Amino acid sequence: MILVQLLLPLYGNTHEPLPRDVFQQTREEILAQFGGLTAYTRSPASGLWQEDNGTTVHDEILIYEVMTDALDEEWWRAYRAELEKRFQQDALVVRAQEIRVL
Numbered sequence: 001m002i003l004v005q006l007l008l009p010l011y012g013n014t015h016e017p018l019p020r021d022v023f024q025q026t027r028e029e030i031l032a033q034f035g036g037l038t039a040y041t042r043s044p045a046s047g048l049w050q051e052d053n054g055t056t057v058h059d060e061i062l063i064y065e066v067m068t069d070a071l072d073e074e075w076w077r078a079y080r081a082e083l084e085k086r087f088q089q090d091a092l093v094v095r096a097q098e099i100r101v102l
Contacts, residue, residue: 002071004096006030006064010044012088022086026064029079034066071096 008026012018030037044060080094 001099001101002068002096003099004066004068004071004076004094006083007061007093007095008064008083009087009089009092010060010062013090014088018087023062026083026086030064030066034068036066038065039063040065067099067101 006026008023010018027037027039040063044062076094076096080092083094084090084092
C-alpha cells in the first residue's frame with residue numbers, strides 16, 4: 001500500500017489567501033480518481049525552509065492524503081504540475097511512502 005501526501009499552501013506566491021474552491025476542486029478530483037481522501041484541515045501546519053540566499057520562508061499548509069495499491073508516478077508528476085499552477089506555487093510537495101496497514 002502506498003500513502004501519497006499533498007502539502008497544499010493556504011496562500012499563493014502573492015501572499016493572498018487562496019480561494020476555497022481550489023481546495024474543493026482538488027478534493028473532488030482525488031475522490032474521483034482514488035475513491036477516498038483524508039484531509040487535515042482543522043489547524044494549518046506551519047512550514048519553514050531556507051532559500052538559497054539564506055532567507056527563511058514561512059508557509060501554512062493543509063495536508064491531503066490518499067492510500068493506493070500502486071504508485072503511478074507519471075500521473076502524480078503531471079497532477080503535481082497542475083496543482084502548482086492552481087495553487088500559484090513554484091514548487092509543491094507531493095510525497096509518497098510505502099506503508100503497511102495493520
